[in-house]
Amino acid sequence: MALKFYDKLKHSIRYWLLRRLPTCQQTVEKISQSMERSLSLRERINLKLHLWICAWCQWYLEHLHLIRETARAKAGDAPDFVSGGGLSNEARERIRRRLTNQN
Amino acid sequence: MDSHARFAQARYRNLDRFLCSLVRLLPASGYTTLLVQEVQIDMNVPQGNFPHESPDPGRWLDDHGDYLFKYAVFRLRDNTAAEDAVQETFLAALKAYKEFQGRASERTWLVGILKHKIIDHFRRADREAPLGEESDDGPEHREFFERPGPWQGHWNTNYAPNEWHATPAELIERNDFWKVFDDCLSPLPQRTASAFTLREVDGLKSEEICEILSIKVNNLWVMLHRARLHLRNCLELNWFTREE
Numbered sequence: 563m564a565l566k567f568y569d570k571l572k573h574s575i576r577y578w579l580l581r582r583l584p585t586c587q588q589t590v591e592k593i594s595q596s597m598e599r600s601l602s603l604r605e606r607i608n609l610k611l612h613l614w615i616c617a618w619c620q621w622y623l624e625h626l627h628l629i630r631e632t633a634r635a636k637a638g639d640a641p642d643f644v645s646g647g648g649l650s651n652e653a654r655e656r657i658r659r660r661l662t663n664q665n
Numbered sequence: 666m667d668s669h670a671r672f673a674q675a676r677y678r679n680l681d682r683f684l685c686s687l688v689r690l691l692p693a694s695g696y697t698t699l700l701v702q703e704v705q706i707d708m709n710v711p712q713g714n715f716p717h718e719s720p721d722p723g724r725w726l727d728d729h730g731d732y733l734f735k736y737a738v739f740r741l742r743d744n745t746a747a748e749d750a751v752q753e754t755f756l757a758a759l760k761a762y763k764e765f766q767g768r769a770s771e772r773t774w775l776v777g778i779l780k781h782k783i784i785d786h787f788r789r790a791d792r793e794a795p796l797g798e799e800s801d802d803g804p805e806h807r808e809f810f811e812r813p814g815p816w817q818g819h820w821n822t823n824y825a826p827n828e829w830h831a832t833p834a835e836l837i838e839r840n841d842f843w844k845v846f847d848d849c850l851s852p853l854p855q856r857t858a859s860a861f862t863l864r865e866v867d868g869l870k871s872e873e874i875c876e877i878l879s880i881k882v883n884n885l886w887v888m889l890h891r892a893r894l895h896l897r898n899c900l901e902l903n904w905f906t907r908e909e
Contacts, residue, residue, distance in 0.1 A: 580819070581815070585810070585817075585818030585819050586810060586818065586819040586820045587809075587810040587818045587819070588818070590890075590894065591890050594886070594889060594890035594893050594894075595886055595890070597889075598871050598885075598886055598889065599871075618820045618825045618826050619820075619826075621826040621827065621828055621829070622826045622897065624829075625826060625829060625897050625900075625901075626893055626897065628829065628831065628832075628833065629865065629893070629896065629897065629900070630865050631833045632833040632836045632837060633846075633865045633866045634865070634866065634868050635833050635834075635837050636837055636843070636866065637866045637867055637868065648730070648731030648734055648735060649730050649731055649734045649748065649751070650744075650748075653734075653748040654726065654730060656748075656752075657726060657730070657748070657751065657752045657755065658722075658723065658726055660752055660756070661722040661723070661726065661752075661755055661756070661759070662722070662723070
């Protein structure tokens with residue numbers, strides 16, 4: 563009984579907040595900006611409250627950070643995934659000729 | 666190595682870092698490179714025991730050509746531009762050979778030059794771009810937030826994020842992941858993709874990217890936001906939900 567009441571309360575708080583806070587569309591833009599600059603206090607509160615009740619935006623934030631972390635870790639490494647694999651023979655020869663002329 | 670030599674080396678490492686930041690701050694020009702060379706010669710950098718007395722560009726091309734090309738292609742997203750950047754890198758390396766005394770590994774040194782060439786390319790590309798044209802920042806993906814009734818503007822359940830089970834460490838190793846990553850960036854406009862790679866892969870500061878691409882910071886934020894929105898969705902569709 564008490565549990566059911568608690569669930570109902572949670573539900574209504576969530577809906578009440580969702581109707582008053584910025585939408586997911588606006589929040590997602592703020593999430594992106596939070597990675598570029600420090601947000602104002604009001605923006606931060608709105609964002610925190612939104613993330614508190616919206617798992618989707620919470621995941622969105624985690625994913626952006628995962629992408630950033632992964633990409634930065636790859637920056638110094640050999641990017642082996644590029645299609646083609648390397649210099650084409652034609653380009654290689656062109657560069658070689660240019661370099662020998664220079665020497 | 667005695668303590669004095671170690672100290673001298675550490676000092677030059679700091680000098681290197683300082684000079685690198687100097688070059689990054691100033692607009693790239695032949696003059697800056699010249700300046701750096703002169704300063705380094707001036708400082709009488711100790712002659713290391715370097716195995717190759719004269720530069721060997723043919724061997725450079727064999728050893729590092731493919732690596733440098735891949736490095737450039739990932740950032741420039743254009744084969745011809747990447748080939749040019751690699752060629753310019755080798756030419757600059759030939760000229761600046763004195764400055765390289767085997768202190769860093771050859772590849773690190775070449776990649777360092779290539780980075781500047783890539784940034785030069787972005788600057789040039791921007792100057793050559795037609796002015797007055799409405800630039801395209803990337804897809805807005807409004808459909809992600811299309812919902813009937815009072816929940817308009819919240820995630821549409823067809824596009825809403827799912828939980829991902831992955832860590833950076835395991836993704837880095839997967840070449841097929843990076844293939845998907847690359848494919849996901851390709852539908853974006855060139856400039857948006859460049860801004861994204863400079864920010865997220867190379868970790869440049871917002872102000873630096875704005876200066877390189879000569880755009881306003883608000884414009885950069887819009888571009889980054891659209892790139893992230895698109896890339897996240899594309900990765901989820903083609904990688905994270907596909908695997909399960």
